[in-house]
Amino acid sequence: MxxxxxxxxxxxxxxxxxxxxxxxxxxxxxxxxxxxxxxxxxxxxxxxxxxxxxxxxxxxxxxxxxxxxxxxxxxxxxxxxxxxxxxxxxxxxxxxxxxxxxxxxxxxxxxxxxxxxxxxxxxxxxxxxxxxxxxxxxxxxxxxxxxxxxxxxxxxxxxxxxxxxxxxxxxxxxxxxxxxAGAPVDDVTLKASAAEAAQIAEWEAFLNAPGAREDLVARWLYEHLFLAHLYFEKGEAGHFFQVVRSRTPSGKPVDPIATRRPNDDPGTEFYYRLTPIQGVIVHKTHITYPLSAAKLARVKQQFLGSDWQLDAVPGYGAQRRANPFETFAAIPPQARYQFMLDNAEYFVRTFIRGPVCRGQIATDVIRDNFWAVFQDPQHDLYLTDPQYRAEATPLLAMPGQLDEIGDLLGLWRNYRDKRNEYEDLRLKAYADAPAPDWSHIWSGNDNALLSIFRQHDSASVRKGLLGEVPQTMWWLDYPLLERTYYQLVVNFDVYGNVSHQAQTRLYFDLIRNGAEQNFLRLMPADSRQAILDDWYQNSGKLKMWLDYQGIDTRSPTALLLDESAPKQHFAEGLLTHFQTLNARPDPINRCTGAHCHRPDLPEELQHAEQALSRLASKPAGGLKVIAQLPEATLLRVELADGKREVYSLLRNRAHSNVAFMLGEELRYQPNLDTLTVYPEVLSSYPNFLFNVSASEVPAFVTAMEQVKDAKAFEKLVDRWGIRRTHPQFWQYFHDLTAHIRETQPVEAGVLDMNRYQNL
Incomplete structure (x- = not known):
């Protein structure tokens, strides 16, 4: 020494x-x-x-x-x-x-x-x-x-x-x-590992293969993966890639072509390239998609395994953007739909995440929590009936390609009328088809059941059925899924003008209504109108009269549901029939017995979750603290051994309807708000964080139950809250990302604090 x-x-x-x-x-x-x-x-x-x-x-x-x-x-x-x-x-x-x-x-x-x-x-x-x-x-x-x-x-x-x-x-x-010292910046560029480079070469060879069929398939795949953070089997942790159109071929430095949209004319010869994503990964733009040798083989079989023909590759332009069903008509629709179903969570995430980062155009047209399921390809008439497909395709064009302010209403009415003509065609076609049963709901993998939670201008998507049985559910077929993707992702321009954004918002309202109406086909015929009326209360009835196509109240369902509460009975049946696919069982919000917690937890966490279940799925009229909570609250529970668990407390706001662009506060029903409590970080945008020891969770829950006004809530924040000015704010805030990294390492990214509130 x-x-x-x-x-x-x-x-x-x-x-x-x-x-x-x-x-x-x-x-x-x-x-x-x-x-x-x-x-x-x-x-x-x-x-x-x-x-x-x-x-x-x-x-x-x-x-x-x-x-x-x-x-x-x-x-x-x-x-x-x-x-x-x-x-x-x-x-x-x-x-x-x-x-x-x-x-x-x-x-x-x-x-x-x-x-x-x-x-x-x-x-x-x-x-x-x-x-x-x-x-x-x-x-x-x-x-x-x-x-x-x-x-x-x-x-x-x-x-x-x-x-x-x-x-x-x-x-x-x-x-x-x-x-x-002049703020010098050294250039550190992320580069692919040898294993990643080998897989990149294989994917680029596939995407740039010669031939008209190959060209059209690559174009469709690019338009569906341009937003993805791609990662490879046996790739390096933290390495993600994106597919771009480059002026340079494989083997040369990438020179990306900067078109406004991914389906705009590149204006020159180009090559599809996979290039590393540079900079810090942030959660709100981090939409992951896995690539592997098995995935490449499946894609080749899906798209090129059948003997379909193509004489010439379609060009670009407004009409090609407006109707991808026509643009890519030569590619078998079974291949297109199945590709999207295989990773449905990715596609639904793209609707409300990604570089837009403020998605109110998409989110103020959806409810604060709902479940989504998908129509099985074997029972989707757009895939199985060529004559129906030929009649439907011209009616599936989407607005937003022309943005003249003066003709906004004319453009909107034109596309609304096309959509309603399609809905009428669809209603009649399915009325003659076999009545839907459980086999009509796709069950191919754990992407089959999705939960969506909205927090004002953002939202989160998770595999599995989370939270209470929601007011609305969506049943998406291929035309609904593809139109939503093109309207909100491919064709949406965050830099666009008010006309473009209004057309996008208005048409997505029709898509949502279509997904809801499709779900109603699963309900008993006599109950459909009452369920629809519950979704479109008050001013919603005016919107139904103005813009929506009528529903089928005669064709039967093959599901045997309790007609006194068919939606609840359907949800229970969904949980039973798809139990092995339900990625995230939820005993906290849907407690069916005495134990309202996950199994196999340490005893102190079992007690904590049992207490937290008292806050879940109860209306704000009886649980007054909900009125004081922001939309995405995080709860950090510290265990005696130094470990911790993180829970999301999501405020689900109730509305009489979500059918209009403006005046959301006029349709708000605050006494019907509820909380979803779930052991995971369910938002890219935490609004507030509480830090509580596991032994104090029962006291925390009791204090929450006793809150009646803002003054009482402030005392609760004083005791357990982590305000923006807390000396260890960043330690606690970034521990949320650490939790994601520990539980879902591929999904980890820096969270956003722009919406962290001053409670």
Whole structure:
């Protein structure tokens, strides 16, 4: 052991050397951004479009132009990182300004924003000032360097990190030293491993194979996988890839073609390429899809295993975008539908996740919780009846390809009438088909049963039947599933104008209604109208009269259901018939006996879940605390041995109907709200977090049951809540991601805190 004097001498010699060591962006800076900044500064909804998930994003900087603008009359230019421009100078030409460069004698904009927060920290675990706007719709001023002094005088509490516990002193000093040194960024690019590269070569060879059939199949697959975070069998942990259209063939550096939509004309010869996804993985854009040798063999058999013919590959254009059923008519529809069913969770996730990151266009047309099942391909008339398919295909075109403001109503009426003509054709065709029974519901794998939970402008999708029996259920056939995907994913342009966005929203309302009406075919004929009336109460009846096709109240179902409560009886039958496919049994929300907890848990967790079940599936009229809770609350339960479990408490808001674009608050039925309690992180956007020891969970639940107003709820938050200003906020917040990584490692990504509330 060194004498103390000699130890101090060594440290005094080493310290200056450590201080003089150059700061590495990849080693020293990106981890600080990932820990403290990416939770807000990622995706299109990053304030001022400042994306700090990569060096490229940090160097791109910020802009005053928002991505989300529901009132613009003209589509705006796209500003997608890694695609629409490359390098800082290219982004300057697109009106992005640097946050890293010093301006004369003034420090860099980022340095000044960090200093503003560092000089005025918030009181630990206290509520933020009421006049500090932290909502996602706040007006981000995005001050230029020349505007900063006036901005700071007017807004002294909006330094960075914004409205949250500040940086540690060490991290603050590291960032300031890096910025003072000119903010150098070393280029660290994720590369495929040897095993991944071999599989990439096989997939690229398949996607770029010569031949008209091969060309059309590759195009359809690209349009269905362009949003995916692809990962390979025996690939490296944390390695994900995306498929792009590139000007360069396999073996050369990828040169992506930046079209507005994936089904726009690329304008030049191109090749499908798989390229690594760069930057920090964030949960809200992380929609995973597995690739393997077995998957490749299945895809080849599905699409090219039969002897279908194609004379010429269709071109591009508005009509091709509007009706993919015509564009890809040559590909057997059985192959298309089965491909989507095999990974149905992925496709339903794409409807409401991904780079859009603020999905109210999709989510305000759905209820806060519902289940989705799929029509078996052998009983889908679009697949099995060529004559019906030929009559239906022209009627399946979707709006949004033309965005003239003046003709919005005319465009909408045209597509609404086509859709209703299709529904009439469909109703008559299925009236002559065999009555549906359990075999008509697809049961091919554990993607067959899905649960969807909406939280205002976001939503989550999970395999299995979670939560209480919901008010609505969807039964999706191929035309419904494919139209939803094209309307909300392929054809949707977040940079589009108000006409495009309105047409998208209005048509998705018709798709939802179609999925609900299809489900009604499973119910006894005499009960269908009453169920439909429950879904479309009050103003919903007007919408049914104006826009929806009538339902079949005569054709029978082959399911033997209790006519006094057919939907409940159907749900019970679904849980019984598909028990082996139900990926997530849920005894907390649907307790059928004395033990309302998962089996094989430590005793202290059994007691905790038994207590939590008292909060589940009870209306807010009797459980007053629901009125105080945000939509996605996380509960972290600490065990005596240091381990922990994480539960989601999702507030399911009730509405008289979800049939209109505006006035949602007028249709809100707060006394009917309920909570779903489930042991998993069920949202990319936590609204609040409680931390409770397992032994205190019964007391926590009792306190929740006793809350009658905001004052009582604030006391509960004071005792167990983790506010934005909590000294260990980031430790607790990122532990949610750690929980996902431990339980579902492929799905892990940094969560978003833009919606974390000031409780």
């Amino acid at each position: 060194l004498p103390r004097a000699l130890l101090y001498a060594c440290l005094s010699f080493i310290a200056p050397l450590m201080a003089a060591e150059p700061i590495s962006y990849s080693r020293d800076i990106q981890p600080i951004f990932t820990q403290n900044c990416v939770a807000c500064h990622a995706c299109y909804d990053a304030p001022c479009q400042l994306n700090l998930g990569s060096g490229e994003g940090a160097q791109r900087g910020a802009t005053k132009l928002p991505v989300y603008d529901g009132t613009r009359t003209e589509a705006q230019a796209t500003t997608r990182l890694f695609l629409d421009a490359h390098g800082a100078e290219a982004w300057r030409r697109k009106d992005f300004h640097s946050v890293l460069d010093a301006q004369g004698s003034q420090a860099a904009l980022m340095a000044r924003m960090l200093e503003l927060a560092h000089e005025a920290p918030f009181e630990p675990n206290a509520k933020l000032p009421d006049d500090l706007d932290i909502g996602i719709n706040r007006n981000n001023q995005c001050a230029l360097p020349t505007e900063f002094d006036a901005f700071a005088r007017k807004n002294p509490q909006v330094g960075m990190p914004f409205a949250v516990t500040g940086l540690s002193e060490a991290d603050y000093q590291t960032l300031q030293r890096w910025l003072a």
